Amino acid sequence: MTGTVPLYLESTDTKISNIADYLVTECHRYCQINLKRMTMAESRVIPAITLSVSQERQLAYEGAYKLTVHDSGISLQAGTPAGLFYAVQTLLQLLSMASNSIDMVVLPNLEIVDRPRFSWRGMHLDVSRHFFPVEFIRKYINMLAFHKMNMFHWHLTDDQGWRIEIKRYPRLTEIGAWRKDDGNRYGGFYSQDEIRAIVTYAEERCVTIVPEIEMPGHASAALASYPEYSCTGGPFAVETRWGVFDDVYCPGNKATFTFLENILDEVAGLFPGRYIHIGGDECPKVRWQNHDLCQRLMKDSGLKTENDLQAYFISRLAGHIETLKKSPVGWDEILDGGAPATATIMAWRSMQKGVEAAEAGHDVVMTPMTYCYFDHYQGVADEPKAIGGFTPLQTVYSFEPIPAEFPSAMTSHIIGAQGNVWTEYMADSKHVEYMVFPRLCALSEILWSPRETRSWADFLERLKPHLLRLKARHINYRQLRI
Ligand SMILES: [Zn+2]
Numbered sequence: 105m106t107g108t109v110p111l112y113l114e115s116t117d118t119k120i121s122n123i124a125d126y127l128v129t130e131c132h133r134y135c136q137i138n139l140k141r142m143t144m145a146e147s148r149v150i151p152a153i154t155l156s157v158s159q160e161r162q163l164a165y166e167g168a169y170k171l172t173v174h175d176s177g178i179s180l181q182a183g184t185p186a187g188l189f190y191a192v193q194t195l196l197q198l199l200s201m202a203s204n205s206i207d208m209v210v211l212p213n214l215e216i217v218d219r220p221r222f223s224w225r226g227m228h229l230d231v232s233r234h235f236f237p238v239e240f241i242r243k244y245i246n247m248l249a250f251h252k253m254n255m256f257h258w259h260l261t262d263d264q265g266w267r268i269e270i271k272r273y274p275r276l277t278e279i280g281a282w283r284k285d286d287g288n289r290y291g292g293f294y295s296q297d298e299i300r301a302i303v304t305y306a307e308e309r310c311v312t313i314v315p316e317i318e319m320p321g322h323a324s325a326a327l328a329s330y331p332e333y334s335c336t337g338g339p340f341a342v343e344t345r346w347g348v349f350d351d352v353y354c355p356g357n358k359a360t361f362t363f364l365e366n367i368l369d370e371v372a373g374l375f376p377g378r379y380i381h382i383g384g385d386e387c388p389k390v391r392w393q394n395h396d397l398c399q400r401l402m403k404d405s406g407l408k409t410e411n412d413l414q415a416y417f418i419s420r421l422a423g424h425i426e427t428l429k430k431s432p433v434g435w436d437e438i439l440d441g442g443a444p445a446t447a448t449i450m451a452w453r454s455m456q457k458g459v460e461a462a463e464a465g466h467d468v469v470m471t472p473m474t475y476c477y478f479d480h481y482q483g484v485a486d487e488p489k490a491i492g493g494f495t496p497l498q499t500v501y502s503f504e505p506i507p508a509e510f511p512s513a514m515t516s517h518i519i520g521a522q523g524n525v526w527t528e529y530m531a532d533s534k535h536v537e538y539m540v541f542p543r544l545c546a547l548s549e550i551l552w553s554p555r556e557t558r559s560w561a562d563f564l565e566r567l568k569p570h571l572l573r574l575k576a577r578h579i580n581y582r583q584l585r586i
Pocket of ligand 1: 334335353354355356357391392395397398
């Protein structure tokens with residue numbers, strides 16, 4: 105292909121038109137190829153790129169596509185807009201490899217029929233421990249899309265900062281978004297207008313955002329803003345240390361539930377995706393043990409232990425999320441004391457927690473820290489300070505979301521997996537990129553490609569040209585070291 109290449113759309117769907125625009129922009133930016141949108145009525149020029157919706161049975165699966173390179177051009181076909189979007193990503197990869205001269209691109213004739221293995225192909229980002237600007241959130245989502253990942257788990261609240269504007273409770277961001285780091289004011293938050301723009305940006309890239317509002321623990325920033333929803337009444341400060349803290353939301357006070365329900369109402373209105381994550385991890389029970397109102401609620405409701413009280417807390421808020429026509433997600437601690445039947449469980453402590461959740465009938469996203477925690481060290485020497493752990497690229501690539509000897513009748517409960525990025529030791533976006541890439545590349549292959557095709561040696565060979573694509577996108581990836 106040389107000069108300006110025609111791009112035909114055999115569809116009037118707005119989503120597909122957006123995908124075509126995306127292809128034009130990315131082709132120009134990263135492959136030095138100029139595409140020009142043309143209608144079918146205009147005279148055919150060869151070679152051309154054609155995007156079309158197909159009713160073919162093999163393309164009916166969400167995300168499936170067919171990419172054909174033939175003498176008269178390139179054809180991208182899919183049953184859904186997401187499928188066409190992934191066909192575009194594959195084409196961009198092929199073109200960036202083929203483009204060895206500015207004015208000539210040659211691709212061999214080929215046919216690719218492809219589809220994802222898992223429906224939840226996720227990445228998480230903690231914006232509480234450190235805050236990242238809107239521009240970086242967009243870049244992060246774009247890089248997820250480039251790797252055909254489709255879920256962005258946005259960890260918006262924690263002890264060290266509340267990062268989402270809630271109109272009804274302005275102190276959450278006036279107070280809760282800011283902390284004193286070495287005497288300096290540190291923090292920030294996303295306004296609702298910024299969030300709406302990010303949601304649109306993600307939708308255009310077939311990425312669903314899963315917002316997380318942590319409860320009942322990891323609540324210091326919220327309680328610093330509204331101490332009346334704690335057991336002791338405070339006062340509290342937005343935390344400056346990392347860790348797990350004793351002051352958590354008080355379930356003995358009915359008003360706590362009203363407060364959280366009102367917050368969830370606003371969150372549900374901002375994010376059109378199906379899921380809302382309500383945390384549920386690492387909640388100490390010492391305040392509940394020593395609070396009359398909490399103990400009275402336990403007695404009145406027949407709850408024997410504080411774990412039962414946590415289950416009551418999560419069930420109540422999960423029930424509220426369902427009234428909003430959304431599905432609750434929680435960390436695997438919500439299994440303790442019994443999780444609401446409809447909750448999706450994120451297994452982070454171990455694969456076994458995911459197995460238990462699946463056996464109890466829950467949908468499961470596997471995110472075990474031994475494979476999926478990208479805040480861990482990825483090398484043995486000369487690495488920037490990290491929280492701990494050791495999860496190098498090869499370990500990530502060896503991850504298998506379906507445990508060995510898992511009953512095949514239950515595999516449909518494991519809907520996918522996710523990489524988690526806790527940012528205690530990542531003060532800026534360049535550091536996040538260093539920790540995430542290329543581990544994300546390994547995870548994305550696990551989540552997309554058939555298990556049988558996996559080969560570490562082959563992956564390493566393919567990663568080399570892929571790192572050049574990351575470089576072109578100004579990603580501060582970690583260099584491969586031998
Ligand atoms: Zn209490």
